[in-house]
Amino acid sequence: MAEIVLKNINKRWGTFIGVKDFDLTIADREFLVLLGPSGCGKTTTMRMIAGLEDPTEGDILIDGKRVNDMEPKDRDIAMVFQSYGLYPNMNVYENIRFPLKVRKVPEAEHKERVMRASAMVELDEFLHRKPAALSGGQRQRVALARAIVREPNVFLMDEPLSNLDAKLRVSTRAQIKNLSHELKVTMIYVTHDQIEAMTLADRVVVMEKGIVQQVGTPTEIYDNPANTFVASFIGNPAMNLIEGEIRDGVFSAPNITVSRLSAADGKVTLGFRAEDAAMTDGDGEVSAPVYSMELLGDATMVTVRSGSSLMAIKAGKEYRSEIGAQVKASVPASICHLFDTASGARL
Known part of the structure; x- marks a missing residue:
């Protein structure tokens, strides 16, 4: 004991x-x-x-x-x-x-x-x-x-x-x-x-x-x-953290707009995990040029930019694109985490 x-x-x-x-x-x-x-x-x-x-x-x-x-x-x-x-x-x-x-x-x-x-x-x-x-x-x-x-x-x-x-x-x-x-x-x-x-x-x-x-x-x-x-600190890659603003339940930052979020209006940091998002051919919350592509064997890590932040999105191992190509990704509200931008605390 x-x-x-x-x-x-x-x-x-x-x-x-x-x-x-x-x-x-x-x-x-x-x-x-x-x-x-x-x-x-x-x-x-x-x-x-x-x-x-x-x-x-x-x-x-x-x-x-x-x-x-x-x-x-x-x-x-x-x-x-x-x-x-x-x-x-x-x-x-x-x-x-x-x-x-x-x-x-x-x-x-x-x-x-x-x-x-x-x-x-x-x-x-x-x-x-x-x-x-x-x-x-x-x-x-x-x-x-x-x-x-x-x-x-x-x-x-x-x-x-x-x-x-x-x-x-x-x-x-x-x-x-x-x-x-x-x-x-x-x-x-x-x-x-x-x-x-x-x-x-x-x-x-x-x-x-x-x-x-x-x-x-x-x-x-x-x-x-x-x-x-x-x-x-936790996760490989770490959680994507994007600083932006919420108005009437809609989060906005460069190259990303997420609707149906329940939070008060103002500045927030939105987080999501690379494996929870998905590349899409149709409409998506993210629309941005490819910053880098990494082949991991079992998956492909696609990185795009939002202002000064980078967003990593895990795609299937067969996914291919070119650096600079415009791509779209699905980031539904259900996978998102919200944090206070000033203190960093979870909302």
């Missing part, structure tokens, strides 16, 4: 605010992802949970026990970092075994626990190798196994995939997802990669400048972003 409660956590260095008013309960066995750009406070939050940073204000509770003054080694937490942190003079077996030696676990248990952790991340054939003879993906798996062997209540992972190439990132991501299912422990995972967040998380915390912007399941955050920051 490892429920983690963060109560009104603040972290400041002088006048600089790293994390502000962070309140959250992380359920036992939940996979929580802290997501945001560099410098948003996600790693600082994780380091406070681990005990590597002290909160300026607020309480951190693990299983109902306040741990603010508890040493990191006493919090029953294992961390996996972006840098693998392996001992170059030890082989894989000894690297995985090291936490057991430090914690004075009876030696009779070592082999069984190391082999179990190694099997979970498919390292059995590399146990005799030194880290220098391993690929980046294999080294990251050694770091994972070294955390697993401790059998902690909580796993903290700080951008563990960012040093891997794209293909390895996909396979290691699947491995981490499977591990969370197998180990049945609480996992907190830090990343700036929204695809990792969407594929791994039970819940996502989106952060910017030390402030929580939205907390929810990947589906909730994708379908109902709380503001333009979340809308622009």
Whole structure:
């Protein structure tokens, strides 16, 4: 059992605010992802949970026990970092075994626990190798196994995939997802990669400048972003965001007019997802010249311009057009999101 409660956590260095008013309960066995750009406070939050940073204000509770003054080694937490942190003079077996030696676990248990952790991340054939003879993906798996062997209540992972190439990132991501299912422990995972967040998380915390912007399941955050920051950060491509004006339920901006919107007259930002819109041969809410065409294999991404903004629209893989050609797209009111232009908040 490892429920983690963060109560009104603040972290400041002088006048600089790293994390502000962070309140959250992380359920036992939940996979929580802290997501945001560099410098948003996600790693600082994780380091406070681990005990590597002290909160300026607020309480951190693990299983109902306040741990603010508890040493990191006493919090029953294992961390996996972006840098693998392996001992170059030890082989894989000894690297995985090291936490057991430090914690004075009876030696009779070592082999069984190391082999179990190694099997979970498919390292059995590399146990005799030194880290220098391993690929980046294999080294990251050694770091994972070294955390697993401790059998902690909580796993903290700080951008563990960012040093891997794209293909390895996909396979290691699947491995981490499977591990969370197998180990049945609480996992907190830090990343700036929204695809990792969407594929791994039970819940996502989106952060910017030390402030929580939205907390929810990947589906909730994708379908109902709380503001333009979340809308622009989640999704590949990000949600189209067009500044314009509403008059009598009709939104107008260069090259786009959408009717039947229920919002007060005035300036608004209209958002829609590329996959929700559709290219059309007939009438459409968008009429604009093609800015670029990208063939994605399973689809074609058509980009057109609205004033200074670009709009991406996903078409079928067989769709073809020329740059500069006038095209039309359907953007019905039912797929649109409206945001306050000044504050960015969802209307």
